[in-house]
Amino acid sequence: MTETILITSVLLVTVLGLIYKYLTWQNDTWKKLGLPGPKPKFIYGNFPNLLKQKRHFVYDHEEVYHEYKTKYRAIGVFELLKPEILLLDPMLAHDVMVTNFSKFRDNTASQWIVDRKKDKIAERNPFFQTGDAWKEKRAETLGGVTLSKLNLAYPIWQSTLNKMTKYIKDNIEKGNAIIETKDLSYRFTSNVMSDFVWGIDAGSFTDSDSSKTMRRMLRDLLTQFLSGVGLYFLLSYAPFLKRFFNIRIFADKTDNFFSQITKDAIHMRLKDKSTERADFLNYLIQLQDKKHISHDDIVGHIMTAMLDGFETTATVLHHCLFYLAKHPEVQEKLRAEILNNLGDDGSITFETLHNLTYLEQCVQETMRLITPIPVYSRICTTETKIEFTQDKAITVKPGTIVTIPIFSYHHDEEFFPKPYTYNPERFDKAAHVELTKKGIFMAFGDGPRICIGMRLALFGLKASIVQILKEYRIKSCARTIEEKKPDAVDFVMGLSGDMWLEYEAL
Numbered sequence: 001m002t003e004t005i006l007i008t009s010v011l012l013v014t015v016l017g018l019i020y021k022y023l024t025w026q027n028d029t030w031k032k033l034g035l036p037g038p039k040p041k042f043i044y045g046n047f048p049n050l051l052k053q054k055r056h057f058v059y060d061h062e063e064v065y066h067e068y069k070t071k072y073r074a075i076g077v078f079e080l081l082k083p084e085i086l087l088l089d090p091m092l093a094h095d096v097m098v099t100n101f102s103k104f105r106d107n108t109a110s111q112w113i114v115d116r117k118k119d120k121i122a123e124r125n126p127f128f129q130t131g132d133a134w135k136e137k138r139a140e141t142l143g144g145v146t147l148s149k150l151n152l153a154y155p156i157w158q159s160t161l162n163k164m165t166k167y168i169k170d171n172i173e174k175g176n177a178i179i180e181t182k183d184l185s186y187r188f189t190s191n192v193m194s195d196f197v198w199g200i201d202a203g204s205f206t207d208s209d210s211s212k213t214m215r216r217m218l219r220d221l222l223t224q225f226l227s228g229v230g231l232y233f234l235l236s237y238a239p240f241l242k243r244f245f246n247i248r249i250f251a252d253k254t255d256n257f258f259s260q261i262t263k264d265a266i267h268m269r270l271k272d273k274s275t276e277r278a279d280f281l282n283y284l285i286q287l288q289d290k291k292h293i294s295h296d297d298i299v300g301h302i303m304t305a306m307l308d309g310f311e312t313t314a315t316v317l318h319h320c321l322f323y324l325a326k327h328p329e330v331q332e333k334l335r336a337e338i339l340n341n342l343g344d345d346g347s348i349t350f351e352t353l354h355n356l357t358y359l360e361q362c363v364q365e366t367m368r369l370i371t372p373i374p375v376y377s378r379i380c381t382t383e384t385k386i387e388f389t390q391d392k393a394i395t396v397k398p399g400t401i402v403t404i405p406i407f408s409y410h411h412d413e414e415f416f417p418k419p420y421t422y423n424p425e426r427f428d429k430a431a432h433v434e435l436t437k438k439g440i441f442m443a444f445g446d447g448p449r450i451c452i453g454m455r456l457a458l459f460g461l462k463a464s465i466v467q468i469l470k471e472y473r474i475k476s477c478a479r480t481i482e483e484k485k486p487d488a489v490d491f492v493m494g495l496s497g498d499m500w501l502e503y504e505a506l
Helices: 002-024 028-031 058-068 089-099 131-141 147-152 156-171 181-198 209-237 239-246 252-271 280-291 295-326 328-339 357-370 406-410 424-437 454-469
Strands: 074-079 084-085 178-180 378-380 384-389 391-394 402-405 472-475 502-503
Touching: 002 028, 028 074, 028 378, 058 074, 058 084, 058 406, 074 384, 074 402, 084 089, 089 147, 089 378, 089 402, 089 406, 131 295, 147 454, 156 181, 156 454, 156 502, 178 181, 181 209, 181 252, 181 280, 181 295, 181 406, 209 252, 209 295, 252 295, 280 295, 295 328, 295 357, 295 454, 295 472, 295 502, 328 357, 328 454, 328 472, 357 424, 357 454, 454 472
Parallel strands: 084 402
Antiparallel strands: 074 084, 178 502, 378 402, 384 391, 472 502
16 A cells, blocks of 8 residues: 555656646756846746736736846747747847848747638638748738728728717717717727628618627627637647647638628629729629639638728727827817818818828827737747847747737837827827837837738728717716726737717717
8 A cells, every 4th residue: 555655656746747847848948048038937937917817918028028128138038838039129129020021921820720721711811821821812912902992992981980970979869978989989890891891781880680790790700719819828838739629710600601791792793793892892803803812712801801990990999089088188189180171071081081190199199008919929930140138149040939019118118208198299290100110119010011901990090080070079977987007808908898988069
């Protein structure tokens, strides 16, 4: 009996020792290379809230960033078990994303897809592509969202904008002037993007069954995406197990739903050739004739545009309206700019929309303050060197992950005094352009892999803000949350809680 207990104890200690060794074998990676950095915590690495989620993990980044940024340009850190290089100097970030992009071509999102045959729609999204494949897919998608094409599609946005302001008006007349603005923003983006990419009216400003289905499927798409990414990170402790789990970026249910909508929309469009519409679907039909792309390619491009124009645009929109409500002096200054640039018919032209300087400042400051995508990562694809002090460099091997803490740059008092205060004047005289060149401000990233939906998002944001402010004053009320640090523990950063704002007709 004693001998059995002894053997069992020895085996148990051996197994636990092997597990510990497995979980810590990379811990001396940076020490061997002479790269400084914080000691990783057992299991959690340097960013424990990736798992704990007691707060957004970017605040773990914040602590490390401020501890080391005055001494080094880059340090070695651990994302759970995975060693990564954290860039503390924004100019290094600019170097990785722009100057030396050819040596850091791939992003870590390309590793999230486990089975590319099953994840056929996500596989066609440039965000998840590697090597040269992303260039071809990106070029195909970008061709449908150029400024000239968005200009031609402006009436599509104006149609949804009119429906949105009527929705607000109807609520006010019913005594419901206090509107949950997150919901309002998602209604807008789901409706306008459905119209733009499929040529269908999603009815988002009604409570019809079809409108509820569309919004539910879009939310399911995002929920599945977050679940898939979360499971991917969780299984990073034992990567060999990934083959046994059905890790999907997008599920069959949403793939099939959006594939069928696309098929029906194309059928209707080809059936009625008398209708020439300047939308994304029309562009893709022409692309299919020219390059013979498959149906799955078309759906992939549509979902790339849909995601870029739906989630992030809605997030920045309701936050911008929130900050304008909290800062009425800013709102009045912006409204004056808008009203002074309206045409005789009370509308604003596409060109003028993109030349409203104070509107640009308000949008850029909103994106800086919440930083929807707070971290960028790149994978080294060609051996190179990174200077982590003025007189010492480290050789970076292919496969090494380099992380850029955008949120930390955006909230560094050295670059943005009182960083958690909403102040559009920071971006006076197009300051964001120079800040981007220095790697300090990158709301959409930078370089060849800059956010593919940047133009689409900015267009939708500006058009909706103009439409609302020219007709309504937005006010904070008893149900409005207080201003605080972004605290949502989500993939897209922002403020947690409902966003109730009061709308007053001018």
